[in-house]
Amino acid sequence: MAGTPSKWRRVRPIQTAEFTLLGDAIWLDFVNTARGRIPSPPDLLPDDAALLRWAGAQRLHLNGERPCLMDTLELRQRLTTLAEALHAGLQPPAGSIAAINRHLAREQGCHQLLRTGGEWQLRFAPLRQAPILQAIAQSAAATLANPLLFVRRCAGQGCSLFFTDDSPNQSRRWCSASVCGREVRVERRRGLLR
Ligand SMILES: [Zn+2]
Numbered sequence: 001m002a003g004t005p006s007k008w009r010r011v012r013p014i015q016t017a018e019f020t021l022l023g024d025a026i027w028l029d030f031v032n033t034a035r036g037r038i039p040s041p042p043d044l045l046p047d048d049a050a051l052l053r054w055a056g057a058q059r060l061h062l063n064g065e066r067p068c069l070m071d072t073l074e075l076r077q078r079l080t081t082l083a084e085a086l087h088a089g090l091q092p093p094a095g096s097i098a099a100i101n102r103h104l105a106r107e108q109g110c111h112q113l114l115r116t117g118g119e120w121q122l123r124f125a126p127l128r129q130a131p132i133l134q135a136i137a138q139s140a141a142a143t144l145a146n147p148l149l150f151v152r153r154c155a156g157q158g159c160s161l162f163f164t165d166d167s168p169n170q171s172r173r174w175c176s177a178s179v180c181g182r183e184v185r186v187e188r189r190r191g192l193l194r
Pocket residue numbers: 037154155156159160161174175176180
């Protein structure tokens with residue numbers, strides 16, 4: 001049914017005092033640091049310290065690589081363009097794909113044969129946990145490589161947050177059914193009462 005909030009969310013949204021973490025995909029939470037539920041929201045990554053707090057809230061690791069703010073904001077711009085294109089049903093921009101691949105190329109590890117469920121599978125085994133920007137790029141790559149996952153912008157009034165929709169009939173409309181979805185339901189109810 002159109003407008004029904006998705007029941008297939010994997011992770012419950014996390015509301016920190018500083019950041020809105022929807023918990024759908026790390027890269028969209030990252031893109032959402034420059035967006036929000038009000039028009040012209042503040043940029044939540046104004047400096048290195050804020051970036052480290054955001055990474056901490058996402059439980060991401062530095063792993064000896066402290067990302068520079070300029071690289072971080074460049075990646076965020078590339079991924080914002082990507083999210084907008086996906087929401088509009090367009091092909092991913094070449095510049096966004098190139099940026100993701102640039103970060104993926106820095107992965108360290110090797111391929112390994114693993115036996116799972118009675119079948120041999122070829123898996124990439126990382127040597128270390130990905131540092132912040134790499135983890136964000138991996139998250140975007142995972143979304144793009146999943147044909148059943150759709151990127152949407154919230155339909156809430158004044159809300160510009162992006163989320164992923166993996167409901168069977170792609171019916172998720174709001175970043176949060178209890179915030180943006182609730183407003184719509186309240187307005188509808190008022191309309192009925194009138
Ligand atoms: Zn919203």
